Amino acid sequence: MINDKLADIIETMPYAIAYHELVKDQCGKAVDFVYLNVNPAFEKMTGLKKNQFINCKMTEVMPEILQSDVDWIEVCAKVAKTGERTTFKQFSKPLNQWYEVTVFSYFFDYFCTIFKEITQDVVEKTALQEIADLAEYLLHHLDHHLHYEKIALAAKNISGARYVGFNLYNTEGTAFRTVSLAGASDILQRISQILGFNPVGKEWPYDPVREKHLVHNEITAFSSLKALTGRVIAPGLVESLERLFNVGKVYVAKILVDNKMLGDFTIMMPAGRTLQNETYVKMLSNLVGQQLEHYKTQNRLLIKTEELEQFFDVNLDLLCIADVEGNFIRVNKAWEEILGYSQKELEGRKFLDFIHPEDLEPTLNAIERL
DSSP: OOOHHHHHHHHHOSSEEEEEEEEEOTTSOEEEEEEEEEOHHHHHHHTOOGGGTBTOBHHHHOGGGGGSSSOHHHHHHHHHHHOOOEEEEEEETTTTEEEEEEEEOSSTTEEEEEEEEOHHHHHHHHHHHHHHHHHHHHHTTTTSOOOHHHHHHHHHHHHTOSEEEEEEEOTTSSEEEEEEEETOTTTHHHHHHHHTSOSTTOEEEOOHHHHHHHTTOSEEEESSHHHHHTTSSOHHHHHHHHHHHTEEEEEEEEEEETTEEEEEEEEEEETTOOOOOHHHHHHHHHHHHHHHHHHHHHHHHHHHHHHHHHHHHHOOSOOEEEOTTSBEEEEOTHHHHHHOOOHHHHTTSBGGGGSOGGGHHHHHHHHHHO
16 A cells, blocks of 8 residues: 555655554454554664564554553544544653654555654753743742752752752851752652661761862762762762662752852762753752842841841830931831830821921931931
8 A cells, every 4th residue: 555655755764654554343443553664763763673563553562552641543543534634742651752743644544653753852841841930939939938849859850860959058168958859758768767867957067079079060970879978978878878769870060159059959860861951950050049049138138127126126215217208117116105106106107297397407408418
């Protein structure tokens, strides 16, 4: 049924292509399809040879397709019946890849499938969306505490890591504390048993060897968890953790503001995998760094405000805060105790209304100088 022109297209196209025929039951309903031809790119994509596909049913060669979100038999049968082309995205768990799949038909009950690998595009879009969602969340929670677990999970999703530790440094930079460990909730108890303590909340001492490795790069790669921890954790314990974590390379992404290290993401990758979306990991680190600095500023302001409140409340002198238009914004209790005016009576009123007419001109001159 396949003509020479179509056969030539199948063989030479850089995308994975397969040509199929529907398999129907006695009632004429499509229940499967067989492979009539596949091109070299299809062999490379699946890791199987052409003779493992030809005249074989899809349910026999690739039964995992039946577990996908797309009803392949229904979709392909519709295309083979109507001739209407369709395109959809599909994630292959066995191949760990995303594909854009196009299905089209030239002949009734026959159809072609074309697979275009789009993993990088999907991963980058997902990473960018992850950052956008986190930025929106942080923007709407400026006056709340940072959600450490949410931040660590975003770093895990963006980097493709198995686990991510989110660490914050103390003011002096002499130690850091692990505030979240994304991806390890199911095994955190076992980790705590191996170490003898829960790593979340643990303060780790300054390690000059670790610092020496990190000094020159925003993101530093380590061959293993053992290479990162050095002497901070006993080698035997680290080896046990490596077996438990089942991780390979470890990356440390610094969280910097004005070249000052506020924290880092310790990114533990699955064995044999490397860091994904390095640019977006750096973007996330910058976003979190700015947010950490904002919270520090907010906390400093809160302390100053509390100090001012205390100073205001206990001072026996008449104290007030007013705007340039002459309105009382804040007065202390001394106004009530000395002059008999309640705070409620004064705040929001123009203080010029309470000044003796003979004192009005020198008062206005004083305001102008201020």
